[in-house]
Amino acid sequence: MAISALQLYKSLPRTNCGECGIPTCLAFATQVVVEGLALTLCPYLSTEAREFTEIIAAQQEQGVGRKRDNLAIALKFLQEKVDPLDFAALAEGLGATYGEENGRTYLQLPYYGRQFLVFKDEVRYPEGALENPWDAILLYNYIASQGQRPPCGQWVKFQGLPNSVSKTKTLIRLQEHLAQALSGKTGLLDRKARELGGEPVTVAQDADLQFLFHPLPRLPLLLVFHDAEPEENFAAEAHFLFDDQVMDYLDLESLLFVVERLMDQLLEKYE
Numbered sequence: 001m002a003i004s005a006l007q008l009y010k011s012l013p014r015t016n017c018g019e020c021g022i023p024t025c026l027a028f029a030t031q032v033v034v035e036g037l038a039l040t041l042c043p044y045l046s047t048e049a050r051e052f053t054e055i056i057a058a059q060q061e062q063g064v065g066r067k068r069d070n071l072a073i074a075l076k077f078l079q080e081k082v083d084p085l086d087f088a089a090l091a092e093g094l095g096a097t098y099g100e101e102n103g104r105t106y107l108q109l110p111y112y113g114r115q116f117l118v119f120k121d122e123v124r125y126p127e128g129a130l131e132n133p134w135d136a137i138l139l140y141n142y143i144a145s146q147g148q149r150p151p152c153g154q155w156v157k158f159q160g161l162p163n164s165v166s167k168t169k170t171l172i173r174l175q176e177h178l179a180q181a182l183s184g185k186t187g188l189l190d191r192k193a194r195e196l197g198g199e200p201v202t203v204a205q206d207a208d209l210q211f212l213f214h215p216l217p218r219l220p221l222l223l224v225f226h227d228a229e230p231e232e233n234f235a236a237e238a239h240f241l242f243d244d245q246v247m248d249y250l251d252l253e254s255l256l257f258v259v260e261r262l263m264d265q266l267l268e269k270y271e
Contacts, residue, residue: 003052003059005033011049012042017166019043024253026077027134036060075123075133083120085146094249095217098158105170109139112199112261118143119267135261138254142216147248150219154244155203158255161242167252168261171259175238178263181230192266193223203241215258218249223262233259254260 008155009029016247020041022028028123039045039056089104091098096107099117104121113148116139117124123136142264182189194200198211222241228234240259250258 002006002141003033003189005025007028008033008039008049008052008056011046013044013046015044015166017044018170023167023170023256032056033059043120044152049266074134075140078137078144079121081144082140085120085143087120090143093146094143095220096143105116107143109140109142110217112134112213128253134257138250138257138261140247141251141254142219145249149245149248151243152245155222155241157239157241158252161247161255164252167256170256171240174256174259174263175240178266179236179238180224181267182225182238186225186227189266190227192210196262196265198223213262215262216249219243219246219258221258222264 005026006029009026012025012029014025016024016263018024020028020043022031022037028037030041032039033056036177039049039053051148087107088098090096091107093107094107096109096235097104100110101119104119106117106124108231109118114126114129116126116135118139124138125131125135158164158171162234187207193209193211193213196213198213201212202208203210203222204224206226208227209223211223213221215221215222220243224241226237228236242255246255
């Protein structure tokens with residue numbers, strides 16, 4: 001008997017505490033089965049999950065499941081979730097364009113400036129884009145939210161969002177990494193942010209740089225950067241702020257991925 005990532009996921013706590021070093025339980029289960037990560041890294045394994053330990057260790061040793069399609073594993077839940085939804089009715093509220101192709105409905109969504117077609121059982125990437133299963137997961141999560149309220153324009157920190165305490169450390173680590181990598185490089189950050197469609201704004205009066213990004217149509221993301229001041233013994237700081245209504249559209253784990261995705265692009269080829 002082989003244990004699938006989905007089967008393992010169902011036996012995990014599903015609290016997305018991040019203490020294993022992976023942001024979500026679904027990602028952790030996929031990493032265990034597909035990439036050989038140690039199951040024991042989860043500090044809160046259920047009795048059922050513990051019973052899988054030897055089986056999973058054996059199948060990891062044999063390579064069973066290691067080459068499975070990550071996309072198919074990770075997207076199964078979300079594809080089932082969006083299947084009954086009326087894409088035509090949701091399009092306007094999500095800032096998407098509704099379409100049909102051979103009887104199949106889809107939503108066209110701009111994601112970090114590139115157009116993706118999201119069918120109920122497939123994500124079609126723009127030409128030249130590398131397929132990333134977590135990008136697809138994010139797009140399905142966005143659609144599954146069925147969010148209808150537009151952003152309110154009030155900015156909040158991640159820790160100001162409901163139930164964010166256990167995940168705030170992850171965002172703090174991301175912000176610290178970005179600040180350290182771009183300390184003393186405001187010119188570089190300015191150029192990269194503009195290349196990625198960032199709009200210069202003024203929200204915090206004392207910041208060196210502030211850019212507004214739109215990863216998804218109803219998902220504004222604000223980056224506030226304070227460069228280092230060695231003479232004052234101040235290290236560089238980076239802060240990501242979210243619209244107060246952001247959780248109408250994405251859960252906390254997805255928001256962390258949005259930040260990671262932006263950081264990957266800001267730091268690409270420059271670290």
